[in-house]
Every structure is written in C-alpha cells, then in structure tokens.
Amino acid sequence: MSKLNLIPVAAAAALLVSLQGQTLAQSADAGKTASNTRQVITRADQLPRRSVTLAMLPSAYLQAPLDEARKLGTQLEAQLLADLAAYDIQDPTTLREGYTALATLAQLRGDWAAVPGWTAKARALQEKAAGKQTSGVLTDLLSQQRLEQRDAAWLTAEVARRYSAMNWTEVQDVVKSNRGAVETFNPELLVGGFKAQLDALASNGQMVVPDRVAMTIVGARMQIELLGPHKQAIVKGLQQVLDANTRAVAKADIWTPRTFAIASDAKASPVLIGVWDSGVDLSLFKTGAARGLAFDDDAQPAKALLRPLGEAEARWPQLRTMIKGSMDQRAALDTPDSRQLRATLGSLKADQVKGFTEDMALAGLYVHGTHVAGIAVEGNPFAQVYAGTMLWSHKAEPAKPSEERSRRTAAAYRSMVQGFKSAGVRVVNMSWRYGPSAYEAVMAYHNLGGTPEARKLEAARLFKIERDALHGAIAGAPEILFVAGAGNEDNSADFEEYIPAGLELPNLLTAGAVDQAGSETSFSTFGKTVVVHANGFEVDSPVPGGVRMKLSGTSMASPQVANLAAKLLALKPELKPTEVKALILQGAERLAGADGKPGRVNLINPRRSAELAGIKL
Incomplete structure (x- = not known):
C-alpha cells in the first residue's frame, strides 16, 4: 500500500487502478427518511457500499464484445441515477466523479448526444481555473466525432481550436500533461495492469467486486474504444496548441x-x-x-x-531514465529520456506490465x-x-x-x-x-x-x-x-x-x-x-x-x-x-481566486x- 504524495513517476504507474476512491452508492434502505427527502452526505464514510458480480475477469471485459461491458453499464447507470435522487451529496469532488461516470456510461451505450450534458455538470463543479476550462473537453470531442461521423482531421482541428481558446497561462500545465498521457496511451498497459491487480481481486472474491471496480472496467474499455484509435489525431491537435504558444510569456515566478x-x-x-x-x-x-x-x-x-534496490540494482540506470522521461513527457519536452519512455511504454506487452510497474514503484520509493x-x-x-x-x-x-x-x-x-x-x-x-x-x-x-x-x-x-x-x-x-x-x-x-x-x-x-506562479496545482488536495x-x-x-x-x-x-x-x-x-x-x-499571503476575491491558496x-x-x- 503506497502512502506517498508523489505524482506517479511514470505514465504506466497511473494505469495501475486505485481502488481507494469512493463512488456514489446505494443500499436497499439508504436515503430513506420519514419525509422521503434526500439524505445529506457530508463525509465519505456515510456512503453505503455495494458489490457487483462479474461475468468474467476484469481484463477479459477489455477484449470481449462490447455488449458484455454494456451489461455492467446498464446496472451501474441505474444505480448512479438512483443515488443522485436519494442523496444530497455535499462534496463537489464526489458529485463530479458521478457525473463523469454518467458521461462514460452514455458513451458506452452510444448515446453520444447525452455526453456533453454530463460533462458540463462535472465541469461546473470544478474549483480550479484549469479544470473549469479543460475538464471533459476530450470526452466531448470524441463523442461529437462519433455522433457526427467526423474524421481524424476534424478531430485534430477541433482539439486545436478548443484548447487554443483557453487561457494559456491557466491551462498550459494541464495541456502539456494531457499531451504526454495521450501519447503514451497503450491498451496493453491497461490489460496488463488489470491482470496484475483487478483479476486477482475478482478471483479472490469469486467474481464479486466493489461497484467502483466495475466502473473502472467500463472506463478502461471506453478508453480503448475511443482514445486508442484516435490518439495520434489528439496529440497532433495538442501539439499545434503547444507550438502556437512557444513564444508565450512564461508564467511569472512569484515563488x-x-x-x-x-x-x-x-x-x-x-x-x-x-x-x-x-x-x-x-x-x-x-x-x-x-x-x-x-x-x-x-x-x-x-x-x-x-x-535497498535488491535485484533491481542493475536496472537502476534505466529506471532513472524512465523517471526523468516521465517528468519530461508530462512537461511536453522532447528529450532523449522522454523518447526512451515513449518507446518503452509503446512496446510493452500485457504480460510485461506487472514487472515494469513494480520496478517503477520501487524506483519511486527509492528516490x-x-x-x-x-x-x-x-x-x-x-x-x-x-x-x-x-x-x-x-x-x-x-x-x-x-x-x-x-x-x-x-x-x-x-x-x-x-x-x-x-x-x-x-x-x-x-x-x-x-x-x-x-x-x-x-x-x-x-x-x-x-x-x-x-x-x-x-x-x-x-x-x-x-x-x-x-x-x-x-x-x-x-x-x-x-x-x-x-x-x-x-x-x-x-x-x-x-x-x-x-x-x-x-x-x-x-x-x-x-x-511557481502561485497557481494551485491540478492535483493538490484541499480542505x-x-x-x-x-x-x-x-x-x-x-x-x-x-x-x-x-x-x-x-x-x-x-x-x-x-x-x-x-x-x-x-x-x-x-x-x-x-x-x-x-x-x-x-507571513503567508492569501492569493486571489478566479473571481478576484481571496481564494484558498x-x-x-x-x-x-x-x-x-x-x-x-
């Protein structure tokens, strides 16, 4: 159980599914009060838990006919909608996750026109400037492409147009990070990550898994279906935005x-x-x-x-290159290390993922x-x-x-x-x-x-x-x-x-x-x-x-x-x-938020x- 507060040191590490997040949940008696009003939820431990029975191992859902994933999706969507009706959830992050899940489930059943409504709801709950602009944009564009039957050239142009209209000072770090994540996307990494963790979880539980695992399966399958075939078009569009801003004034260093x-x-x-x-x-x-x-x-x-690195000691020079490459890739830097990372991630097969991710986890703990x-x-x-x-x-x-x-x-x-x-x-x-x-x-x-x-x-x-x-x-x-x-x-x-x-x-x-400019990072927890x-x-x-x-x-x-x-x-x-x-x-200074009033930084x-x-x- 990793307990560090470090952003994953390799793109592959992010593909090992975290089971720690909570999703919206409902039990048979949850949400009922004497007046049938919604139950107020102010803490994660107030959300009831439930399980889903799988028909096959999680990794198999990534390659089986799409209808198998749709069966899971139908159950999950009904539960999520019931949750929104039953609970008055006071946490924007949890609500945001629920709306994002509903957007994914709409994609799964091919209701492309419904997707922007859910992503808009999720975006409205974003509290950080970059999130307010970038959240759900790629989801919307991939859905619109399917709805209107557009080609790759259209997708590239629309990615460039949508991101170019954003405030570059506020979104540049997210754009760079997104470009790196999309470019290194490899379905084999997802399959291998599932085999390393989720298949074992499902087998241990006789195919009964937490509902959030089922949602993870659906989300991964839609990444394979939508992102995989179009990653080059997306990267090309994001790169156009990066190229157009190469001469932009760098963020002010107030730190x-x-x-x-x-x-x-x-x-x-x-x-x-x-x-x-x-x-x-x-x-x-x-x-x-x-x-x-x-x-x-x-x-x-x-x-x-x-x-101690143990038997991985001999691999430390290569692992150090992977760590450096992941940081360069996230910053959209084309360096020898980032090129090596891309080559490594692009060539990994599913049966190699467990060893690679454990090596990267070890290297992360080491540094x-x-x-x-x-x-x-x-x-x-x-x-x-x-x-x-x-x-x-x-x-x-x-x-x-x-x-x-x-x-x-x-x-x-x-x-x-x-x-x-x-x-x-x-x-x-x-x-x-x-x-x-x-x-x-x-x-x-x-x-x-x-x-x-x-x-x-x-x-x-x-x-x-x-x-x-x-x-x-x-x-x-x-x-x-x-x-x-x-x-x-x-x-x-x-x-x-x-x-x-x-x-x-x-x-x-x-x-x-x-x-360094004093802007709250996209990843930082608050409270x-x-x-x-x-x-x-x-x-x-x-x-x-x-x-x-x-x-x-x-x-x-x-x-x-x-x-x-x-x-x-x-x-x-x-x-x-x-x-x-x-x-x-x-001595600390309360910085202004997006509305000009004192913010939480x-x-x-x-x-x-x-x-x-x-x-x-």
Whole structure:
C-alpha cells in the first residue's frame, strides 16, 4: 500500500487502478427518511457500499464484445441515477466523479448526444481555473466525432481550436500533461495492469467486486474504444496548441523572490530535520550523531535507512531514465529520456506490465525520500538530516490487513516519534498520506471483512488504531514541528479522512501545492486542514547518488514549509514549534481566486516570516 504524495513517476504507474476512491452508492434502505427527502452526505464514510458480480475477469471485459461491458453499464447507470435522487451529496469532488461516470456510461451505450450534458455538470463543479476550462473537453470531442461521423482531421482541428481558446497561462500545465498521457496511451498497459491487480481481486472474491471496480472496467474499455484509435489525431491537435504558444510569456515566478538562503558564515545553530519517508541517501547530507530509524512494510524494525534496490540494482540506470522521461513527457519536452519512455511504454506487452510497474514503484520509493530531504535543506548550511524510514512495499499484491498488523504500525509510529525526540529533531516532514479507504481496498482485494458494509466498518476500526497512535505521538512531542503533505487526489480532505494531513494539532502544519506562479496545482488536495501552500511543481532536488531531478507533488510542497521552519529555528533556536507555526501562517499571503476575491491558496512567504521573527536578511 503506497502512502506517498508523489505524482506517479511514470505514465504506466497511473494505469495501475486505485481502488481507494469512493463512488456514489446505494443500499436497499439508504436515503430513506420519514419525509422521503434526500439524505445529506457530508463525509465519505456515510456512503453505503455495494458489490457487483462479474461475468468474467476484469481484463477479459477489455477484449470481449462490447455488449458484455454494456451489461455492467446498464446496472451501474441505474444505480448512479438512483443515488443522485436519494442523496444530497455535499462534496463537489464526489458529485463530479458521478457525473463523469454518467458521461462514460452514455458513451458506452452510444448515446453520444447525452455526453456533453454530463460533462458540463462535472465541469461546473470544478474549483480550479484549469479544470473549469479543460475538464471533459476530450470526452466531448470524441463523442461529437462519433455522433457526427467526423474524421481524424476534424478531430485534430477541433482539439486545436478548443484548447487554443483557453487561457494559456491557466491551462498550459494541464495541456502539456494531457499531451504526454495521450501519447503514451497503450491498451496493453491497461490489460496488463488489470491482470496484475483487478483479476486477482475478482478471483479472490469469486467474481464479486466493489461497484467502483466495475466502473473502472467500463472506463478502461471506453478508453480503448475511443482514445486508442484516435490518439495520434489528439496529440497532433495538442501539439499545434503547444507550438502556437512557444513564444508565450512564461508564467511569472512569484515563488523564488519569496525564498532566502542562509549564508554559511551567518550566526546560526545546527538544526536537525526529520525526513519521515521512504528512505534517504544520507551520504548527500549532513547528519547528527543519530542518523535515523527504520521500519519495514510489516512495521518491524529494520536497518536500511536508504531503501535497498535488491535485484533491481542493475536496472537502476534505466529506471532513472524512465523517471526523468516521465517528468519530461508530462512537461511536453522532447528529450532523449522522454523518447526512451515513449518507446518503452509503446512496446510493452500485457504480460510485461506487472514487472515494469513494480520496478517503477520501487524506483519511486527509492528516490522519494532523498528528493524530499534535498528540498528541506536547500539554502540552509546549518541543516542536518535524520532519516525516519518506512520501507513500504512496491509489490502489486498488498499485504493482508489485520488488527495485529495495525497495532504494530501504531507501535512503529510511537517509536518513530520517540526516535525524533531522542535525537533532538526540531522539524519533521511527512510527505505521505492514507485513510480508511485504503484498507477497504486491500480488504476487498483479499476478500476479507465480510459484506461491503462490514468491510467499511472493519477498515475504519483498523485505521483508527493507527490514527490515534499517530495523533498521540505527535501531540506528545510538542517540542517538534511536524509538516504534512496534503495529497495529490484533487479532492477535499474534509470529505475523506486522512492521516497525517487530516490531523489538527498545535505542532502540525499541512501544505498544499502550487506552481511557481502561485497557481494551485491540478492535483493538490484541499480542505480546512490544508492551511498553507508552497511550490510543489517540477521542483529540482537530488535523488540517491546525487543526480538532480524535477519532481512534482504535495510531497515537494511540504518540505518547502519544513525548509522555512528549519531556517527560522537555525537563526532563532529559542523559538517554540507553535511560534514557528504562527510566524509561517502570519507571513503567508492569501492569493486571489478566479473571481478576484481571496481564494484558498495561502502561499508561504519565507522572507516575510523571517522579518516577522526579527531576522535581518
């Protein structure tokens, strides 16, 4: 179970289906009240769960006659429409997912004229400027092409026309990312990803799967039907938009002028930063007397502070190229690394996907903690790193959850925080996040927990053991400031429950991600606990061995906040964590939203916070 807040480091990784999201759901008695009014839903755990019985393995639906998928679609569409009638869902993200699913189901049954109505409803719920313009556009165009029986030339022209009419400053990152994702689309990756995970889930459950898995099957089948044959036409249209904007003025960089570096001869004290992550190459950093503490994926004590690559060590140069290539591809950069990525993804066969994606997951875990540490110490010659290493699994098959395992995890959390305290750590960065839905997904994979409703309750119980332990451990370390990444699901942390991002404590800050221009990224999660933002888009930092890469995610935003905290503590070591937190919040700037009013982005301003602390720069 991956718990990192990093955007997938390869396009193929995104094709491994996440089972953690919640869909609209209805049980026999759900939504009924004395007055037959709609039941108000304010939290994800209020949505009931249900299952669907499949007629064949998920991967088989991707290649069987389309009518087989339509049988699933008919059931899912009736359920979704009933849900919208029964529930007053207060979460825009959940509603958006429901409307998007209905657009896909309309495509499945060939009702092309109905698609724009559903995508318009989903688009209206977008809260970010780019999403308001780009959401559902390709879905609409592919549906219109079928409805009007247009050719590839028409599709290319329409893609170029629609995207060219958008505000380039606001949508450029999404356009670049979309181009990269479409260009690397390969149906073999979908089939292979299904065989690696969803087929096992279905087999374990005797073909009874969560309804969201059925919707994933339908969505993947429609990608194969519509996107696969037309990807070159779409890429050509998007490339025309990119070419037309090559001379456009780059986004203003409002981030860099706000940052500062401490001079090596400044009057400052060493400050120890804990990097609670997937492992750190400590040879790249200064360390304290204590170098770190590690636990394996089973929450047992371990020795490795940098994740071992094992037999994949020989493949590391190629995997590093894949990581770099995926970042370049998303940025629409035609580099040797992005060309190698395209060639690799384009040539993969279904039976090779599992090994490739596990390799990429391993590589992601290998680079993540070191990259985060590099951001946390940037510009601070007095910073030292303490590795709090969690050796999470990279395997497609997740470990079985149990009370014993959760209690070991809880104990590991307490031990890790005690390790920070004993070492004298002043700031801890936590670029990871998960919630009870993760355990629901894993229990469904292994067919544990009984009925879907019972599984939901058991997942919440196991999660609570770990949540309470983490909350208590952080609360019991008031001398340390903890910083968490919000997450990369573009959803509300108020609707879903997560740790550590959803915890509210005096010595904890949760950060969302913006780009260098201060625009909220398309992926950043939001909510009342996400109280500050920092640059988390294409941030340059070292990976093991010292090679530098640009990675994106709230994983890259939270160590920017930890970086500021560590600098304040180096220059004024007498500050308490609550005082540092207050200085960061007081120095932050509430940026205007699309309507010109104060928005939800609260961008930290390191220089301003330093000035408030009485530090002369």
